[in-house]
Amino acid sequence: GENVEQHPSTLSVQEGDSAVIKCTYSDSASNYFPWYKQELGKRPQLIIDIRSNVGEKKDQRIAVTLNKTAKHFSLHITETQPEDSAVYFCAASENYGQNFVFGPGTRLSVLP
């Protein structure tokens, strides 16, 4: 089955710097890669996603890149702000939501 790894497990950056979180997956059949943000005590919320027919997607300060050959995808946050502090989860799934697997999460701390 699918296995998703995520690095780093914790990340501290200064406000205004960029943050990059990387995930790798094992199942070449996976074609949908969302990223979720979970603030302390709250539910995970989708922040951006990408499908396998696209190499990069950007939404304001957030971007995701996908390398299907290498089976890895990354989340990029630019101009980080304290409110970006949260746990970020990547995930991978096949068509129709099958084999939907989350990574273990990255705790991002943005220091003022």
Added chain:
Amino acid sequence: GAGVSQSPSNKVTEKGKDVELRCDPISGHTALYWYRQSLGQGLEFLIYFQGNSAPDKSGLPSDRFSAERTGGSVSTLTIQRTQQEDSAVYLCASSLGGGRGDTQYFGPGTRLTVL
């Protein structure tokens, strides 16, 4: 419209008792997922329902755990003879499913504490 709702928000029970957790998905969503999240940990997949297909139960940790989805909408996760290690937040998520959309929308979770 209304998002995914879960009840109860908190449940405290004694070891050995059975508990039922409820999830109301977004109307029209055919896919429903249950996850478990222990304190400070990631999301552990439990079970996945897609329409009328047989559910994917591969994540259920033991036969004390079971789930139903009646009428393709509301789902109930049942834990029998609860153990202290069952203490966690149980999250439900739904998506359009059926190839129409994979984005999962999470409910607020049920925090289960087994004493």
